[in-house]
Amino acid sequence: MAYEIPVTQARAELADLINRVVYGGERVVVTRHGKPLVALVSAADLERLDALEAAQESPEEQVITSVSGVREVASAPREHQRFGIVAEHRGPNPS
Numbered sequence: 001m002a003y004e005i006p007v008t009q010a011r012a013e014l015a016d017l018i019n020r021v022v023y024g025g026e027r028v029v030v031t032r033h034g035k036p037l038v039a040l041v042s043a044a045d046l047e048r049l050d051a052l053e054a055a056q057e058s059p060e061e062q063v064i065t066s067v068s069g070v071r072e073v074a075s076a077p078r079e080h081q082r083f084g085i086v087a088e089h090r091g092p093n094p095s
Contacts, residue, residue: 003029010028010030
């Protein structure tokens with residue numbers, strides 16, 4: 001659970017809040033009019049958040065990454081006849 005503090009009080013106690021985050025392992029949410037405004041988290045927490053964000057790429061980026069990893073392989077003529085599948089790579093659309 002995060003410790004909440006109004007922005008006016010946070011200004012006056014910034015050094016103490018930083019110590020609570022760094023040494024106490026707390027997370028501090030600074031509020032304005034009772035609504036969350038910003039959060040103070042440790043550098044380690046920020047690294048974990050960045051790693052999670054990077055791991056949650058958009059579906060489009062995942063598809064592009066997957067497709068770019070596909071390489072061409074010559075198929076046997078009988079496989080083409082057997083499955084009736086034809087694929088053609090046309091490259092990216094010009095913008």
